[in-house]
Amino acid sequence: xxxxxxxxxIGLAFGLIAAFPSFADEGSDPQRxxxxxxxxxxxxxxxxxxxxxxxxxxxxxxxxxxxxxxxVGYMRQLSAEGVIALQPDLLLIEQGSGPAEALSLLxxxxxxVITVPSGHEAGALRSKxxxxxxxxxxxxxxxxxxxxxxxxxxxxxxxxxxxEDRKRVLFILSLADGRPTxxxxxxxxxxxxxxxxxxxxxxxxxxxxxxxxxSVATLRPEVIVMMDRGTAAEHGSxxxxxxxxxxxxPAGEAEALxxxxxxxxxxxxxxxxxxxxxxxxxLYPERIEAGSSESAxx
Amino acid sequence: xxxxxxxxxxxxxxxxxxxxxxxxxxxxGLLLLVAxxxxxxxxxxxxxxxxxxxxxxxxxxxxxxxxESIIVWQIRLPRVLMGAIIGAALAVAGATLQGLFRNxxxxxxxxxxxxxxxxxxxxxxxxxxxxxAPLVQPLGIFALPIxxxxxxxxxxxxxxxxxxRGGRTxxxxxxxxxxALGAFSGAITGFFLFLSDDNQLRDITFWTLGGLxxxxxxxxxxxxxxxxxxxxxxxVLARGLNALTLGESEAFHLGLxxxxxxxxxxxxxxxxxxxxxxxxxxxxFIGIIVPHLLRLAVGADHRxxxxxxxxxxxxxxxxxxxxxxxxxxxxxxxxxxxxAAIGAPFFLWLxxxxxxxxxx
Numbered sequence: 001x002x003x004x005x006x007x008x009x010i011g012l013a014f015g016l017i018a019a020f021p022s023f024a025d026e027g028s029d030p031q032r033x034x035x036x037x038x039x040x041x042x043x044x045x046x047x048x049x050x051x052x053x054x055x056x057x058x059x060x061x062x063x064x065x066x067x068x069x070x071x072v073g074y075m076r077q078l079s080a081e082g083v084i085a086l087q088p089d090l091l092l093i094e095q096g097s098g099p100a101e102a103l104s105l106l107x108x109x110x111x112x113v114i115t116v117p118s119g120h121e122a123g124a125l126r127s128k129x130x131x132x133x134x135x136x137x138x139x140x141x142x143x144x145x146x147x148x149x150x151x152x153x154x155x156x157x158x159x160x161x162x163x164e165d166r167k168r169v170l171f172i173l174s175l176a177d178g179r180p181t182x183x184x185x186x187x188x189x190x191x192x193x194x195x196x197x198x199x200x201x202x203x204x205x206x207x208x209x210x211x212x213x214x215s216v217a218t219l220r221p222e223v224i225v226m227m228d229r230g231t232a233a234e235h236g237s238x239x240x241x242x243x244x245x246x247x248x249x250p251a252g253e254a255e256a257l258x259x260x261x262x263x264x265x266x267x268x269x270x271x272x273x274x275x276x277x278x279x280x281x282x283l284y285p286e287r288i289e290a291g292s293s294e295s296a297x298x
Numbered sequence: 299x300x301x302x303x304x305x306x307x308x309x310x311x312x313x314x315x316x317x318x319x320x321x322x323x324x325x326x327g328l329l330l331l332v333a334x335x336x337x338x339x340x341x342x343x344x345x346x347x348x349x350x351x352x353x354x355x356x357x358x359x360x361x362x363x364x365x366e367s368i369i370v371w372q373i374r375l376p377r378v379l380m381g382a383i384i385g386a387a388l389a390v391a392g393a394t395l396q397g398l399f400r401n402x403x404x405x406x407x408x409x410x411x412x413x414x415x416x417x418x419x420x421x422x423x424x425x426x427x428x429x430x431a432p433l434v435q436p437l438g439i440f441a442l443p444i445x446x447x448x449x450x451x452x453x454x455x456x457x458x459x460x461x462x463r464g465g466r467t468x469x470x471x472x473x474x475x476x477x478a479l480g481a482f483s484g485a486i487t488g489f490f491l492f493l494s495d496d497n498q499l500r501d502i503t504f505w506t507l508g509g510l511x512x513x514x515x516x517x518x519x520x521x522x523x524x525x526x527x528x529x530x531x532x533x534v535l536a537r538g539l540n541a542l543t544l545g546e547s548e549a550f551h552l553g554l555x556x557x558x559x560x561x562x563x564x565x566x567x568x569x570x571x572x573x574x575x576x577x578x579x580x581x582x583f584i585g586i587i588v589p590h591l592l593r594l595a596v597g598a599d600h601r602x603x604x605x606x607x608x609x610x611x612x613x614x615x616x617x618x619x620x621x622x623x624x625x626x627x628x629x630x631x632x633x634x635x636x637x638a639a640i641g642a643p644f645f646l647w648l649x650x651x652x653x654x655x656x657x658x
Contacts, residue, residue: 055628073629076500079511081373082628084365085342096497100439101512105372109365187496207495
């Protein structure tokens, strides 16, 4: 009899879900979008199609409305049936999403899947926007947004040109267990430091790697950049200058620490020029003005 | 007096055999029930009668929308079958190893299966676009499962060779060499982790967590038969494992071909676990908990324990996967969380109730 009750409840749930509208016609104006990747979701919102989003992945945390959408899980661990259940008429996925089996099942089930290229350069940012815009049938608005983003990055670059003495920057991804992990060449952090006119002192190393205390002495960072996760979610201290080697560095002596929101800083979406300018303004307070590129962040 | 004694023993044996038969029947029924329910539920709103209709219509039908046919035929059905086969294979492998080592904590890591598979898989993830590209690229998405399987078999073979001298395999050497080889594989895996970039690191993390999310018919056809063969062949070992509980020389004096049995047991475990790791990554817990649950509940006779473990392992993994798919829908939970969350409290409860019965 308990089994009957369980089946009854399952049946009720099925009935409720079945009441949802069926698959919409394919066309250039998608009504049910599943958006995977923080930057992709930001672009969809920036192009004014946020209301059509019926599901996002767990990396889509901006704008705040996106967090209220059903979460299909981490972008590399998507569930095919979970996505199909949302009855999307467009699936936008950032390059690197997976697993491959789930994506091939989704394609086979008739969901149009558009892969958005990833990348950390200005050019990649523009093609990200263009790809999303085309999928939404918003080519014009997309070209405009792409143009704005490029112009803002160019103007920042021009402002930075006059600065001869580049700051030596160390990006610290995490301080878990009191052992800092820093961003080397090829990382988003490296690209962001470059855009903001800084000099990544950890660029001899590829990827995110543990930093030995001794090497900090030779790197001589003048500024430490970290992500601001809002809370002290990491175990242990989140104060880099609690680590003696970092406290003794030029950055430690000047207490030069910059914290920025993770997705804002490393999302590589439409807000990237604003993030780069904000970082630059914090690196060179006398030379760079903050906040002149707010337009792209809407 | 003597006659009376024999009668009592006979009656006790009869009771136990009856209890074992009933348990097996109940477990088989449980597996069937869980499997039917697992095909019927999922995050998409398909009503149970719709699922039945889709199953009856066969794959690739055009009487229903393609997406519904795919959900039932390409997503749920292969997953449920794969879950049942992997659950059975892992539980049988665990029961076999615990019998062979006469150690209640034995798991596939001890015969090199998991460390070897992990090393090979991590190597493919990290070096797949570099040094190993000529080997990896032609295999496409099958490179990872194939590597895991080959890695598992190679390291088990190496360990077996180390532990065997003059045609005799020393279980103690196998155990110690397994720990050493595991540490060494772990060191190399750690080095690959150091070399890996951000994306590779995430792939590795999810691979080691395991899960049935990537199940396809192709994987099922590639890995399933190996596991199924191991499960079906395992009852051959039952008498030998029973005798081995007395000790190795005692088993030999009982007229048992101990060496042949050890070889067969190791081959069987390596095949079963290697294939399961290749299909779904490392899924812990089932191999340890399921045989112990049955030992506590019914008894340690391997003639019952092996098929019982297969049925209960299959039912537990199918149930865990059904929950993993639905609890956090539209996302999926890692399956290891659920197997542990279901199994561990129940196991502790049994352990408290029947304290001391494991004899350890």
